[in-house]
Amino acid sequence: MKVSIVTEGFYHTGYGHLTRCLSLYQAFEQRNIFPVFxxxxxNECRSVLPETRHNIFDWLNNQDELLSKVKGSDIIIIDSYLAPLEMYYRIAASTAYPVFIDDNxxxxxxxxxxxxxxxxAEQLNYPGRLETxxxxxxxxxxxxxDFWQVxxxxxRPELQSVLLTFGGQDLANMTPRxxxxxxxxxxxxxxxxxxxxGFKNLNLINEAKDTKTELYYSPASxxxxxxxxxxxxxxSAAGQTLYELARTGLPTIAISVAENQNANLEGWIKEGFLTSSFNNETVNLENRLMVVFNNYKNRDLRYKVGSLGKKIVDGLGAGRIVQSILDQMIKRNGGAYLRTAVESDSxxxxxxxxxxSVRLNSIVQEPISWQDHSFWYPNKIRDRNTLFLLAFTGNDEFVGQIRFEAKGSDATVSISINKNFRGKGLSTPLLIKSSFNYLKIYPEINSILAYIRPGNNQSxxxxxxxxYVFFHExxxxxxxxxxxxxxxxS
Incomplete structure (x- = not known):
């Protein structure tokens, strides 16, 4: 399965899009599906994406190059404040399953x-189209x-430690203040x-700190x-960090520092996780903020809002999104999704x-030794002329394997279905999906051949x-x- 994630991130605007897209990358990775950013x-955005496959270039002004790179993607996820609507339609037309990350x-x-x-989000007036x-x-x-299981x-009975966090830039200069x-x-x-x-105010922070101040520079998750x-x-600022704070159950006073944070702030107040509304232009902010701050001396209040935050944000959002995407693909594929075989599938x-029954219907019918398989399998999944696919249910039950091997302008295909899933009509839709996608990805291949033993009527x-049509014996x-x-x- 080819998954492409299209997004943006700059030093001067922050890496919020990258951070949440990274969570989707990690959720796919947990299913042995490895996307490409x-x-x-x-170049600074590389620090947000350790150990990921990524490609950094100006796709906004090079849309044709982007479409060429994401060609053949089963899923394309796009998270952008910059991409125009026309680009969304071009991406949607180039994949079986487009996913759009939105805020407003x-x-x-x-x-x-x-x-x-x-x-x-549920209060926004989305169109509610049946096809979406x-x-x-x-x-x-x-x-x-790192926030999935916390x-x-x-x-504690008394306040001992307070966290200040205002994103990657702190453009409103709230931290030293x-x-x-x-x-x-x-x-x-x-x-x-x-x-x-992206902080430009480190000198002011150093001037303001005391001996009980601890500075953490761009901490990893x-x-x-x-x-x-x-x-x-x-x-904290009232952006995406609020969801991480809620997940950990940390009581929070939030300050909106940008217009696009206002709805977030009011939404959390309505849910009860936040108790007060502030922004960076609030009159007499420090004095008013300290009044609310002192309310949190009450341990019962901190316990109440912390528990509420964990109830609202359980950390499973990225997994739910990936599961929903795979479930939709399974419906289209007739009962299973396909992904590329990896080493751990051996x-x-x-x-x-x-x-x-698999051996009886194979060209070579003798049992395969573990020693032979241990040599053959890792080489086969790395072979540039081989596309090795495995099929799974939405619960990641193993359905079967499909393997394509290119030989000049032709390719051969073989398929094996797990005995627990035979007779359920899965072979044909999996062959349709994989075969036509293979021809789409590899334009140099003109035909695909399947070798079937006489009498194997199911195949x-x-x-x-x-x-597929009969060609010859x-x-x-x-x-x-x-x-x-x-x-x-043609």
Whole structure:
């Protein structure tokens, strides 16, 4: 399965799109599906994407190049504030399954899946088209994998530590301003201050800090979880970080520092996780904020809002999105989804290949030894002339394997179905999906040949149903085989 993620991220605007797309990458990766990022961004964004497959270039002004790179994608996810509507339609036309990440009904999206995990998403007036799958609300908020499983946060009797976090840039200069407030009013507290990669005010932060101030420079998600769990209260911008704070159960005072954060702020107040509304232009902000801050001395209040946050955001949003996408693909594929075989699938393939009925219908009928398989399999999945696909149900039950091997301008195909799924009509739709996609990906291949033992009526029926037609009989290893052929249509 080819999954492409199209998004953007710049030093001066932040990497919020990359962060939430990374969570989807990780959720696919958990299913042994490995996407590729296509990023309109700067080189600094690489630091947000460790150990990922990514391609950084200006796709906004090179749309044809992007479409060439994502050609053949089963799924294309696009998360952008910059891409025009016309580009969305071009992407939607180039994939079987387009997915659009949204925040505020920015566009009237084409047919596909629209994802908006915001706290207010279900109150937006989306068109509700029957052909579009809407995944709305915080149960679909995509968080990075370190937030998927979070230990219980202790609620201490007294406030001991406060977290300050204002994104990657802090363009409103809130961090030094509020750090001075805390140093002046609560010198006894440990102040944990997150410094983003785009901060231009580090000198002001250093001037404001005291001996109980700890600075954390662009912490990775695992460290961010640790900081949140060690803190008793947070003061934060009202953007995507609020969902991570809610996930860890950390009571929070939020300040909107951009117009696109206002709906987020009001949504969280309505749900009860936040108790007050502030923005960076609030009159007498520090004094009013300290009044609310002092309310959180109450342990019962902190326990109440922390528990509510964890109830609203359970960390499973990215997995739900991927599951929904795969479920939709399974409907279209007739009961299973296909992905590329990987090293860890070796035992699945070995066991299936040695099933008695599989061996009886193969060209070579003798059982395969583990030693031979251990040599053959890793080489085969790396072979540039081989496309090795495995089929799974939505619950990741192994359905079977399909293997294409190119030989000049032709290719051969073989298919084996797990005994638990035979007789359920899966072979033909899987052959249709994989064969026509193979021809689309490899334009140099003119035809695909299937070698079938005479008398294997089920295989003949499956291949015939997938538009393969009888070509001729051929001797292989001294035995006669029926050859069925699928020819590329001009």
């Amino acid at each position: 296509f990023i309109n961004g700067d 009904m920015r566009l009237d999206y084409p047919e596909g899946t629209v994802v908006n995990g915001s706290i207010y 799958n809407y995944l709305l609300g915080p149960k679909f908020i995509p968080l990075r994998n 230990r219980e946060k202790p609620i 509020l750090l001075r407030m805390l140093v002046r009013n609560r010198p006894d507290l440990t102040k944990k201050v997150v410094v983003g990669s 695992a460290e961010m979880v640790k900081i949140m769990l060690e803190s008793d209260l947070a003061i 035992m699945l393939v070995f066991n299936l290949s040695n099933e008695r 003949i029926k499956s291949f015939s149903g997938a538009a 051929e001797m292989v290893n001294g035995e006669s085989f029926l050859v069925y052929k699928l020819v590329r249509q």
